[in-house]
Amino acid sequence: MLGLIGEQISNQASFDQRNYGYKKLSDLFTAIDLFKSKMTQGLVIWVRDIKRAKQQAK
Template identity: 35%
Template sequence: RFIEIKQLIASYAADKPGAKADTAARAAADSSSAVDDELLELITAAYSESKRDDEGYALLQQVGQIAGNRSSFDVRNYGFKRLSDLFASLGNFKLERRADGQVYVKRLR
């Protein structure tokens, strides 16, 4: 079980009477700050190792599996619920949901 101390503190502060903090904005800021250089390197390396189509898109599931095999990677440790949420928060990658229902990711920079 994972317990995010930052989220506990933020939710406690939001529950206090008179607190007008925008918890959604704070959570988004915390999530973006959770993506550090080490995580970005891990994700980029996993993307590079994955099989890509002619347009440069890789299956998101495969990228996550490769990242998980290289370390104890779990998106919940970084404040995200799903792997697609993590990639959506990054400016370096583009997500695409195709007709087969699968999510694909492409590196932009």
């Protein structure tokens, strides 16, 4: 879940997506195009590594 990823990032480093020009972490993840994201019930955003998803599909 993207929220958990955000918590982990903030615990490990002084990271702020606004330093990269994005208001929300979800906008940054969408822009870098390395992750596949899916919103469920309009509240939770699930994120998956595109490379890993392709490897598991084989």
